[in-house]
Structure formats: structure tokens, C-alpha cells
Amino acid sequence: MSTRRYPHSSVSPEEFHKWLSALICVLNCVYFLLNMMVMQKFGIGAVQITVAVFSGYCFYKSSKGLYQPWHSYTLLTSLTLSILLSIAVMELVAGATYWGLALPFWYYSLFGLRKGFIFSAVIVLSTATVIFFRTDTNIFMPYRTIFNFTLVYCSIWLVCHVYEVQRQKTSELLHSLALQDDLTDLQNRHALKADFRAFHKNFENMHMLIIDIDHFKNINDKYGHDIGDSVLIKVADTLTQSIQTKEIYRLGGEEFIILLKNISDEEACRQAEKVRKAIELGIFFSHNEPIKLTVSIGISSLRPEHEFTDFLRAADQKLYQAKREGRNRVCA
Structure with missing residues (x-):
């Protein structure tokens, strides 16, 4: 809590x-x-x-x-x-x-x-x-x-x-x-920082999943920002439905964060893969035209010396690795 x-x-x-x-x-x-x-x-x-x-x-x-x-x-x-x-x-x-x-x-x-x-x-x-x-x-x-x-x-x-x-x-x-993020109704970066401080004191291990929508700029350019916003809302709903945790945040733009507490590295990877598949299999409509999405996910494991910025940077580095390796994948 x-x-x-x-x-x-x-x-x-x-x-x-x-x-x-x-x-x-x-x-x-x-x-x-x-x-x-x-x-x-x-x-x-x-x-x-x-x-x-x-x-x-x-x-x-x-x-x-x-x-x-x-x-x-x-x-x-x-x-x-x-x-x-x-x-x-x-x-x-x-x-x-x-x-x-x-x-x-x-x-x-x-x-x-x-x-x-x-x-x-x-x-x-x-x-x-x-x-x-x-x-x-x-x-x-x-x-x-x-x-x-x-x-x-x-x-x-x-x-x-x-x-x-x-x-x-x-x-x-x-x-x-x-x-709270006013677009998606997820928690925002301020909530993420506050929860990190609380969880860091009370849980021995924690994993951060940073999720980035692949080529999201193309959606805004092709369909407009109003459709882009509706896609972000649908992605937020998909994340909420696909994983059993309340600690889901919109970091900004097309990036989302999930915090997972007291699970193994292997379980964190399984949860991330579950999220990736849920987005890949989902259909995000623009009027009558279906929009298919994929996401790249980076995972970091909390270390005792980690501050919030260290924890986030480690996940970010894994995210960039996933993008360099072709996107639509999980890197831990």
C-alpha cells in the first residue's frame, strides 16, 4: 500500500x-x-x-x-x-x-x-x-x-x-x-516518485518496466493528435487489464511505467512479455480503419544503492537496447 x-x-x-x-x-x-x-x-x-x-x-x-x-x-x-x-x-x-x-x-x-x-x-x-x-x-x-x-x-x-x-x-x-494523468487517468510521474520512495523502504526487490509505443509519431502524423490521444487511452486500458497491479503510470508522451514488487527476474520478464503480446494483439481503431501497435519494453531491477533516477535510467537503457534490436521486444 x-x-x-x-x-x-x-x-x-x-x-x-x-x-x-x-x-x-x-x-x-x-x-x-x-x-x-x-x-x-x-x-x-x-x-x-x-x-x-x-x-x-x-x-x-x-x-x-x-x-x-x-x-x-x-x-x-x-x-x-x-x-x-x-x-x-x-x-x-x-x-x-x-x-x-x-x-x-x-x-x-x-x-x-x-x-x-x-x-x-x-x-x-x-x-x-x-x-x-x-x-x-x-x-x-x-x-x-x-x-x-x-x-x-x-x-x-x-x-x-x-x-x-x-x-x-x-x-x-x-x-x-x-x-493523476488527465488524459489516461493513470498515475503520473509525481505519483511514481512518491510510490518509489515508499516502496523502496518496504520491499526488498522491485522491478520497473518502461514501455514505449513503437513509431507512435507516425500515428500522430497520419491520423492526427486526437486519434493519437485515443490510442494512448486505449493503451492505458490494455495495460490495466493485462497486468494485476495498480502501480501503472504514464511517464509522458507515449511512455508508460509499471512497478512490480517482490517478484523474481524471470517473473518480471514474463509479465513484460504478457504486456507486449496484449498490445501486439490489440486493435486500436481510427473510425473504421484498424490501427495495429507494438511496444518495446525495458526492465530494470532495483539495487540497494539505486535512487529514483538510477532506477529509471537503468530501465531506459534496456528500452533503447530493445529499440536497437528491432523493437517489439523485451530487454532485461
């Missing part, structure tokens, strides 16, 4: 976590001083300084590039508990409930759509319960407070949810634009 990183349409969760950690650290330090020196709330002050210290630790780790997902979960859990404790301990007029309104935005920004929804739902229920059980001189006050808080919270929650849905759609579009 590829571990490539997809582009974000906004600030990444890691970057958002770093600056949120700094904000939480500063805010909890301020509230710690107020509660310890002015309000004489030593218990909640102790909780707030603990949250401040941990958020400072999270900011330090993120600044050093040592972010871990558990940092975000622990940070938001401790912050949430601190806010709920403040609502339970402080007077309602102190306004601790206001900080609960910021939680949906932070949840969605750090944890995404599904977890953001779940965490936001838990908080509105928890906060409403805490407010309900608070004693108040006016018997109607808890109900009015719960009603108003819930409406405002759900409004903010809805906006955050809609925003996150749209952000994910935009990110998927950016991913498609960045990593």
Missing part, C-alpha cells in the same frame, strides 16, 4: 497542531495565574498548569519535526477535560462555557470529518449535562443556558462540518490534479 502524502487544501493537521499547542500553552498559563492569584481556585489552577506544560511540550516536539498523532489526542483530551472542569467548578456567569464553542473547529481541523463529528457530539452532550446539574438560584436558568449554548454550539458545529466536507473534496481534487 502506498504511503504517499496527499496535498492539503489548507493548513496540515501537523502544522495546525503546532500552533494550537502554542495558543493553548499561553492561554492556560494566563488562566493559571488568574485562578491561583485572584480567584483562589487552586485545584483548577493545577489542572491548567499541567495542560500548559504538556501543550508546551507538544509545541517543542512539533517544532523539532517530532510530531506524533497521540500528541494531538492527548492535548485535545486534556484541554476538553479542563474546559468541562471549569464549567463544573466556576460560576456560569464566568463564561467558561464559551471556550466549549471553539472545540468543534479544533476537533475537525486535527482529526478530520468522522472523528470531528463524534468528538463534537460527545462534548455538546457532556457540557449540557454539566450545566444541567449546576445549582442556580433561578430554577429556569439551567434550561435557558442549556438551550442557548446548544443552539450556538450546533450552529458552529454545522459550519465546521460543512467546511470539513468541502475541504476534503478540494483535497481529493488537488490529489487528482497532482498525481
Whole structure:
């Protein structure tokens, strides 16, 4: 499975976590001083300084590039508990409930759509319960407070949810634009590089097949570029159908790449020959006139010292060898 990183349409969760950690650290330090020196709330002050210290630790780790997902979960859990404790301990007029309104935005920004929804739902229920059980001189006050808080919270929650849905759609579009060939719908060179880095770490051996359509320029010259494009699309479909792998890429022009993982040299040659025959036996129509194609294929085997350019160059050299030897063949 590829571990490539997809582009974000906004600030990444890691970057958002770093600056949120700094904000939480500063805010909890301020509230710690107020509660310890002015309000004489030593218990909640102790909780707030603990949250401040941990958020400072999270900011330090993120600044050093040592972010871990558990940092975000622990940070938001401790912050949430601190806010709920403040609502339970402080007077309602102190306004601790206001900080609960910021939680949906932070949840969605750090944890995404599904977890953001779940965490936001838990908080509105928890906060409403805490407010309900608070004693108040006016018997109607808890109900009015719960009603108003819930409406405002759900409004903010809805906006955050809609925003996150749209952000994910935009990110998927950016991913498609960045990593997918717009003509053939295969993956492109950027995706190839990203997958190479991921596979190089996780697989002991890997083979690259570089496939070039023989005399493709003649097709463009004879039939036009629109027919040439339709031929490229049909070749991409043939490659997808003839080999059992998702790692198929259009390198550019009439060149395609296939990555094969954890197979022998002999099996790589068999797979390449299967592809070559599938193209040779296929018929690529231009209106009513059949177009026959052949391809030349070069194969390289990954070596420990290979970088991406070395791996590609080795396959390219074998491809040129196949062309020099008459085309419509496989060279490894």
C-alpha cells in the first residue's frame, strides 16, 4: 500500500497542531495565574498548569519535526477535560462555557470529518449535562443556558462540518490534479516518485518496466493528435487489464511505467512479455480503419544503492537496447 502524502487544501493537521499547542500553552498559563492569584481556585489552577506544560511540550516536539498523532489526542483530551472542569467548578456567569464553542473547529481541523463529528457530539452532550446539574438560584436558568449554548454550539458545529466536507473534496481534487494523468487517468510521474520512495523502504526487490509505443509519431502524423490521444487511452486500458497491479503510470508522451514488487527476474520478464503480446494483439481503431501497435519494453531491477533516477535510467537503457534490436521486444 502506498504511503504517499496527499496535498492539503489548507493548513496540515501537523502544522495546525503546532500552533494550537502554542495558543493553548499561553492561554492556560494566563488562566493559571488568574485562578491561583485572584480567584483562589487552586485545584483548577493545577489542572491548567499541567495542560500548559504538556501543550508546551507538544509545541517543542512539533517544532523539532517530532510530531506524533497521540500528541494531538492527548492535548485535545486534556484541554476538553479542563474546559468541562471549569464549567463544573466556576460560576456560569464566568463564561467558561464559551471556550466549549471553539472545540468543534479544533476537533475537525486535527482529526478530520468522522472523528470531528463524534468528538463534537460527545462534548455538546457532556457540557449540557454539566450545566444541567449546576445549582442556580433561578430554577429556569439551567434550561435557558442549556438551550442557548446548544443552539450556538450546533450552529458552529454545522459550519465546521460543512467546511470539513468541502475541504476534503478540494483535497481529493488537488490529489487528482497532482498525481493523476488527465488524459489516461493513470498515475503520473509525481505519483511514481512518491510510490518509489515508499516502496523502496518496504520491499526488498522491485522491478520497473518502461514501455514505449513503437513509431507512435507516425500515428500522430497520419491520423492526427486526437486519434493519437485515443490510442494512448486505449493503451492505458490494455495495460490495466493485462497486468494485476495498480502501480501503472504514464511517464509522458507515449511512455508508460509499471512497478512490480517482490517478484523474481524471470517473473518480471514474463509479465513484460504478457504486456507486449496484449498490445501486439490489440486493435486500436481510427473510425473504421484498424490501427495495429507494438511496444518495446525495458526492465530494470532495483539495487540497494539505486535512487529514483538510477532506477529509471537503468530501465531506459534496456528500452533503447530493445529499440536497437528491432523493437517489439523485451530487454532485461
